[in-house]
Amino acid sequence: MVSIPRVELDALKAELRRLRPEVGRAVAKARIEADPGPGDESQMFTRDELAEAWGISE
Amino acid sequence: MSDRLVRFPGASWQDIEALPQPLRWTVQRVIFHLLEEPVPTLADPFPADDPLPGAYELRLSADDVTIWYTVTVHERQVLGRHGGGVDTKGPDLGFRIGAGEGNRTLMTSLESCGPQLSELLRSRSGYVCQ
Numbered sequence: 323m324v325s326i327p328r329v330e331l332d333a334l335k336a337e338l339r340r341l342r343p344e345v346g347r348a349v350a351k352a353r354i355e356a357d358p359g360p361g362d363e364s365q366m367f368t369r370d371e372l373a374e375a376w377g378i379s380e
Numbered sequence: 381m382s383d384r385l386v387r388f389p390g391a392s393w394q395d396i397e398a399l400p401q402p403l404r405w406t407v408q409r410v411i412f413h414l415l416e417e418p419v420p421t422l423a424d425p426f427p428a429d430d431p432l433p434g435a436y437e438l439r440l441s442a443d444d445v446t447i448w449y450t451v452t453v454h455e456r457q458v459l460g461r462h463g464g465g466v467d468t469k470g471p472d473l474g475f476r477i478g479a480g481e482g483n484r485t486l487m488t489s490l491e492s493c494g495p496q497l498s499e500l501l502r503s504r505s506g507y508v509c510q
Contacts, residue, residue, distance in 0.1 A: 332495060347437070350448035351427060353451050354435060364389040370416045372386055376408045 384415045406443045414438075414449065 360366070367375060388396075396407055414420075423438045425431035426448055438447040 341399055345464055347427060347448070348435075350446075351432070353390075354432060354448065360387060362389065364387050364388045365393055366385050369412070372412055372415070376412065378412050379406065 384418070386411060387413060403443065403445065406445060407447075410438070410440065410445075410447055414447070419447075420477065 373379070396404060396411075399407060419436060419439065423436040425496040426437035428437075436449055438449070440446070
């Protein structure tokens with residue numbers, strides 16, 4: 323069994339919470355820049371089509 | 381009635397479907413809402429230090445979810461007004477969206493015809509505006 327002081331565990335969790343958005347932003351920026359935009363074979367939906375696909379009722 | 385379109389490039393659709401509930405439901409509702417209001421007041425330019433053209437970040441703190449998206453203008457082919465072939469190009473406003481939670485980032489994109497474009501026609505690879 324490995325014991326970790328509670329204060330260290332909390333610090334690691336806080337650091338993880340801080341780093342996750344930064345990683346997400348980097349990935350999002352890279353994907354936005356890499357996306358060729360419309361014209362590929364990506365799925366595309368109208369509002370009604372999306373509501374039906376996701377079972378969203380208004 | 382919105383005439384905007386949502387586009388899911390890459391594996392973004394599958395990424396969203398793989399989210400655990402209720403997070404998936406939250407992301408789906410937000411993306412659905414963005415079709416009606418592409419730039420809500422809570423959206424911030426993204427990235428904050430050097431924003432990409434038309435890019436925004438929408439942070440949903442309560443759900444620990446972030447939505448990233450851009451509003452872009454594409455030059456798209458449009459059909460002839462009288463049913464002829466492709467004969468000109470016109471503006472097409474687009475919205476690219478990504479959402480992230482934890483260690484994964486989800487990407488979708490919204491496509492929209494501007495308010496001056498009243499009809500949408502489905503083409504082989506997507507939509508064109510007339």
